[in-house]
Amino acid sequence: MTNGYERPASVFDMVGGHEAFTTLVDTFYDGVAQDDYLIAMYPEGHELEGAKHRLQTFLEQYFGGPTTYQEERGHPRLRMRHAPFPVTPKSREHWLKHMRHALDQLNLPPMYDSLMWDYFERAATAMLNTPDEDSDEHRIDPSRRLL
Numbered sequence: 001m002t003n004g005y006e007r008p009a010s011v012f013d014m015v016g017g018h019e020a021f022t023t024l025v026d027t028f029y030d031g032v033a034q035d036d037y038l039i040a041m042y043p044e045g046h047e048l049e050g051a052k053h054r055l056q057t058f059l060e061q062y063f064g065g066p067t068t069y070q071e072e073r074g075h076p077r078l079r080m081r082h083a084p085f086p087v088t089p090k091s092r093e094h095w096l097k098h099m100r101h102a103l104d105q106l107n108l109p110p111m112y113d114s115l116m117w118d119y120f121e122r123a124a125t126a127m128l129n130t131p132d133e134d135s136d137e138h139r140i141d142p143s144r145r146l147l
């Protein structure tokens with residue numbers, strides 16, 4: 001028996017669906033394109049259409065929307081996919097700065113804004129794979145490293 005109620009609304013629906021994610025990702029990549037430090041990491045440089053599409057489909061899927069990312073790219077394995085790029089604390093900060101600005105354009109109710117922002121902060125931390133260039137981490141005796 002159904003009552004016409006197919007599935008509970010997802011975060012994807014609640015924040016404005018495909019249109020909202022288009023605004024988010026377009027704004028984010030406008031920021032990246034103007035950021036000399038960050039854009040230097042992108043393998044296709046200023047040709048950002050592919051990167052935009054991958055990030056948008058991933059985020060739409062993560063927040064409960066269409067599963068296009070999975071169909072096109074398979075399992076996300078995001079940490080592994082970032083392995084070729086030196087994700088440092090500095091690049092994380094830059095990435096998050098552009099995402100904060102992009103999220104602000106959506107003007108979401110605080111509950112949805114924090115839900116998405118908390119995820120971005122955590123995910124960006126999970127992507128770290130390289131110390132900052134000026135970090136003195138290399139001077140630490142490797143046997144005493146925690147990670």
Ligand code: HEM
Nearest residue numbers: 041042051054055058073081085087091092095123124127
């Ligand atoms: C912490 C700083 C980060 C940096 C510097 C960074 C950098 C990059 C770079 C250079 C690429 C390759 C662009 C391309 O697809 O052609 C990429 C891909 C991608 N990034 Fe990040 N990223 C960061 C964090 C994140 C976070 C937090 C997420 C998710 C919430 C994310 C999601 C993705 C996705 C979905 C792709 C495409 C993966 C694929 O190949 O299918 N990234 N990132």
